Amino acid sequence: MTKKIMTLLFASLAAAAVIAAESQTDVALDTDNNGTLSREEAKAVPGLSEQWETLDANKDGQLDPAEFAKFEVVTTTPAN
Numbered sequence: 001m002t003k004k005i006m007t008l009l010f011a012s013l014a015a016a017a018v019i020a021a022e023s024q025t026d027v028a029l030d031t032d033n034n035g036t037l038s039r040e041e042a043k044a045v046p047g048l049s050e051q052w053e054t055l056d057a058n059k060d061g062q063l064d065p066a067e068f069a070k071f072e073v074v075t076t077t078p079a080n
């Protein structure tokens with residue numbers, strides 16, 4: 001019983017860690033630290049350039065955090 005609860009708790013913590021890591025990745029992607037992602041910076045994210053036209057809602061050539069939040073990673077499986 002207790003062991004099962006511990007396992008569930010650990011799984012939750014692991015999920016939280018993944019989310020935290022993803023948030024940090026977002027920051028790391030913004031190489032010039034201007035708070036938005038340029039097309040050049042977006043190239044570091046697989047699949048992001050393909051969705052650029054959809055994501056850049058105000059067409060200013062930059063993805064702000066709100067626009068980037070709409071990006072969904074669909075290329076989780078390696079192409080081989």
Ligand SMILES: [Ca+2]
Binds near residue numbers: 030037038
């Ligand atoms: Ca930037």
Ligand SMILES: [Ca+2]
Binds near residue numbers: 057059063064
């Ligand atoms: Ca934009």
